[in-house]
Amino acid sequence: MALLRTVDRALDGPWDMIVTEPGACAGPGDLDTLTGFIPAPVPGTAAGALRAAGRWSDAVPTPLHGSDIWYRTTLSGNGREILRFEGLATLCEIWLDGHLLLSSRSMFLAHEIAVDLDGRHTLALAFRSLAQDLARPHKRGRWRPQLATPGSLRHARTTLLGFMPGWCPSVDAVGPYRPITRRGEGGRPTGIDLRASVEDGTGILAAGLTLPAGGGPVILRCDGRESVLTETTPGRFEGRLALPGVALWWPHTHGEPRLHAVTVEAGGETFDLGRVGFRTVTMRRTFADGLSLAVNGVPVFCRGACWTPPDLVGLPGDRDAYAPLLALAVEAGMTMIRVGGTMLYEGQAFHDLCDECGLLVWQDLMLANFDYPTDDPAFRSALGSEIAQLLDRLQASPSLCVVGGGSEVEQQAAMLGFPESAWRARAVEAMLREAVAARRPDLVVVPNSPSGGDLPFSTNAGVTHYYGVGAYCRPFEDARRAEVRFASECLAFANVPDPVSLTEAGLTDPRDPAWARFVPRDRGADWDFEGVRDHYVGALYGVDPEALRRDDPERYLTLGRAAVAEVMEATFAEWRRNGSITAGGLVWLYRDLAPGAGWGVVDVTGRPKSAWYALKRAFRPVQAVLSDEGLNGLHAHLINETAEAIDATLTLTFATAAGKAVAKAERALTLGPRATVSLSSATLLGRFFDATVAYRFGPAAHDLAHLRLCRTDGTFLAEAFQFPVGRDAEPREIGLSAAVVDDGGDVVLRIATERHARGVHVMLDGAGRPSDNWFPLAPRGERRLTFIGAERPCGTVRAVNGSEVVRF
The missing domain is CATH 2.60.40.10 (Immunoglobulins)
Incomplete structure (x- = not known):
């Protein structure tokens, strides 16, 4: 049901907590003889309480699932009240004055209990050992996934976070991680x-x-x-x-x-x-032809990332935890966030903020990879309640648009060779569709992620987890060749954070054995996602990544940051061009779960990485992209997603790296509201020019093509680059310059270059960040950057292919 936001009061204690051996206390009366209680914030986790008490190590997380953990507080009042428990992780007993009121076996279910109060009472929560429960005999599934262990997790309604070796730190989620509230009866709706x-x-x-x-x-x-x-x-x-x-x-x-x-x-x-909020969400084609969404009748290219909790240790669910991260998503031009089945349901504040800032939400059920016992009546009943509570809680949320039956359940079985009769998750899909029809008929249902093709992971149907460009080290052309309809996961790399974050984490040298501990890998694979990043460093820049890592680790990390930025932009340029059949792409992942080179485009401290800046450029609502159409030349694609017409000037320049223009065209045009325009290089130039070096009549005349879109008053909107003869990153003098200047009362950093500059990056001496980073500059081009969190910045500017280190 919808939340009534004015009457519930937080039952926030003070609470205290103690960790005991399993079964050491049969009930709360046994706690009176124990010492060692610590203060415990509620909502919160046992790990968060230990961290606040100085008894926690991020490097060596304390195992908690093997223990019992008790919380207690004093509850005062008179008359009947309703106690509401929004989330208890995971096997929890609720005791009042020594009487057991309720036992919960799901982290994902909320509970309400009516109690009669008469003065002061003791409320206790006993979180029993999940490890002991998982160790008892369970019916085995038809398959055992590589993702998580142990196999008995298929029976538990708990997050897989902490159970995925090589994927995330082993932090055990235990405790009342969502709010506990109280309210009186009567007189209220x-x-x-x-x-x-x-x-x-x-x-x-x-x-x-x-x-x-x-x-x-x-x-x-x-x-x-x-x-x-x-x-x-x-x-x-x-x-x-x-x-x-x-x-x-x-x-x-x-x-x-x-x-x-x-x-x-x-x-x-x-x-x-x-x-x-009032809106419609509709499918533009059948699911078999690929997920494609329209909002209020307008097609929306859904781009964004797959979400991770703001803090793996404390699992916070308040506005302060979510707001900075969601603000970065909006700034980057993301339109969709997917909460995948390996995570957990986020707090109400997450959805409220997505409603407020205009971010679409794809919400999976918390099911991933396992052969779940949907033939077990108790499991089905718990899952049915979970679905109903989720949809009721979010019944008024306009940002919620897609609900999915989980992550990689069908894919896992299919990749292990099971026939469709085994891998199709029909039972969960049927339960989900029935619940959505009854409670939120405006939502789109996705059976599983991925699903929809002759195999669930087929790229040209339904939704796919596309790692052709990425984990499978395919060339850029594969992003088109694979005929991706909608990538609900894509582009996973071990993305390198900025130097300041690495220094804080003590991870400055990629040759240090400690570095590898934080590089993500799929369990059982003989490769990791740093190797994936290194592949593209070698392919793009013609260097040996291993030799570079050994001989010049700083340069190795610099090229790694630059490479993932270029791959991100190139892939989404392909998918967003006019005529593309791709309707969405969600990057894996949004934020790191640990320090170091993780999947996140935002690091564990909340600082954007080079990939985030690349996505900010790739996701612009007013965008210009170039596509190589072979013998048909180079095509310029202009996109205006806004509701306003834009009078603009388009400039297409073909130049050498030294800056000599060999062909150039300029055109004034009007981009209609929510319109796209495509123009070939031949149309723009009015003559033949081998723009893609496809005809090969002698050496290439140009090193790069530069497309620039500005308003008619000169205001920069978007730009795109294309490199027909490769991406030379050899450092040389390129005439790079930088200066802090006043621009209409604003402090900006003016960066200019004589020759083409690749991977221009700003490193500040203190706090703050630039409005853009890791971007290219055309010959004799300039950019003006503003700063967030820095009044009068100072630092350095470099380019991947420049030998200059410019201080400002």
């Missing part, structure tokens, strides 16, 4: 059901709630309009409020994510029911 939809351009708010009988009319209000709800059964009130012309909710790249407050008045009191 319960059983609240809010549904926002759009019918023929009119917003429709359907509401249902239960209130004590009497007290006059029950009035629903939204967007300055109101409707009286009808009492359909004693105490149950229902009705609809039509809102013609209501402002719709949009992804932030396409419009304003408008939200509307909803209240209900009854008996002279007004109750806040939260906010809703």
